[in-house]
Amino acid sequence: MDLWAQAGTPFFPHSMLAIAADVARSDQTQHRYTSMIADGEIVHFDNVGLRYGTEREVLSDLTFSLFAGRFYFLTGASGAGKTSLLRLLYLAQRPSRGAIRMFGTDAITLPRGRLPNLRRRIGVVFQDFRLIPHLSAFDNVALPLRVAGHQERDIGGPVRDILEWVGLSDKIDARPATLSGGEQQRVAIARAVIARPAMLVADEPTGNVDAEMALKLLRLFEMLNRQGTTVVVATHDLDLLRKVPDSLIMRLDRGRLADPTGALRYPPRRPA
Ligand SMILES: Nc1ncnc2c1ncn2[C@@H]1O[C@H](COP(=O)(O)OP(=O)(O)OP(=O)(O)O)[C@@H](O)[C@H]1O
Numbered sequence: 001m002d003l004w005a006q007a008g009t010p011f012f013p014h015s016m017l018a019i020a021a022d023v024a025r026s027d028q029t030q031h032r033y034t035s036m037i038a039d040g041e042i043v044h045f046d047n048v049g050l051r052y053g054t055e056r057e058v059l060s061d062l063t064f065s066l067f068a069g070r071f072y073f074l075t076g077a078s079g080a081g082k083t084s085l086l087r088l089l090y091l092a093q094r095p096s097r098g099a100i101r102m103f104g105t106d107a108i109t110l111p112r113g114r115l116p117n118l119r120r121r122i123g124v125v126f127q128d129f130r131l132i133p134h135l136s137a138f139d140n141v142a143l144p145l146r147v148a149g150h151q152e153r154d155i156g157g158p159v160r161d162i163l164e165w166v167g168l169s170d171k172i173d174a175r176p177a178t179l180s181g182g183e184q185q186r187v188a189i190a191r192a193v194i195a196r197p198a199m200l201v202a203d204e205p206t207g208n209v210d211a212e213m214a215l216k217l218l219r220l221f222e223m224l225n226r227q228g229t230t231v232v233v234a235t236h237d238l239d240l241l242r243k244v245p246d247s248l249i250m251r252l253d254r255g256r257l258a259d260p261t262g263a264l265r266y267p268p269r270r271p272a
């Protein structure tokens with residue numbers, strides 16, 4: 001029985017499973033990634049600090065590990081630094097000091113040209129969505145699969161499935177500008193999960209949808225997590241935190257990390 005079905009999700013994508021297997025086969029770094037999961041640690045920050053320009057640091061003294069297969073929430077007041085920390089995590093921003101290892105690679109000294117290779121393994125839901133304006137919902141979601149070199153004939157099924165899951169079957173051909181905020185957010189989520197990333201980083205992914213849809217999107221992240229994706233969700237919404245029983249919570253307070261559930265020192269849940 002497949003895991004998506006186990007989660008009580010009648011129509012979630014069998015075709016996505018095929019794509020996932022294919023992604024695994026075609027990814028030459030897969031072997032290295034698997035051996036890294038055995039160690040459990042996929043991200044390590046050592047004494048990281050970030051300042052923008054000459055301002056004071058917005059993130060200070062961050063030392064933590066993220067372990068493969070776990071589900072993390074990152075919480076904290078507006079302005080505490082959640083988006084800044086996520087930007088470091090998805091390698092859009094270099095820290096001002098400290099060391100970062102991602103998937104066993106030193107992300108600080110890595111030549112710029114090799115960054116895309118690491119980034120491709122990270123699915124990102126941006127706080128401001130960042131959909132490509134001239135592409136339809138379908139083409140926005142299909143993009144990661146096309147970039148990964150999948151054949152067109154293998155793309156349509158999974159993209160329609162995931163858009164159906166997020167309730168957008170009737171908006172497949174719509175451009176982002178004609179979608180509501182919540183609809184754009186759901187397209188952004190579909191795009192982030194479609195290629196089964198090793199790590200999903202989501203910045204307030206339920207900020208624009210109603211409570212029922214928020215729960216459904218959370219279930220999608222949990223299903224992905226059960227398949228091995230490490231999930232990091234930034235949110236203010238404390239109700240959300242309570243809805244994922246095994247999740248670990250990191251809290252940012254004015255740029256410094258607190259560790260209310262031991263998230264930052266927990267061993268991996270599923271040693272390989
Ligand atoms: N590009 C930037 N240049 C200068 N300062 C910035 C920049 N981006 C963020 N900041 C500052 O860094 C601090 C942390 O911002 P960040 O966006 O990371 O917070 P946040 O926790 O995500 O907030 P929110 O919950 O409102 O999204 C804030 O004081 C913000 O003003």
Ligand SMILES: [Mg+2]
Binds near residue numbers: 082083084127203
């Ligand atoms: Mg933010």
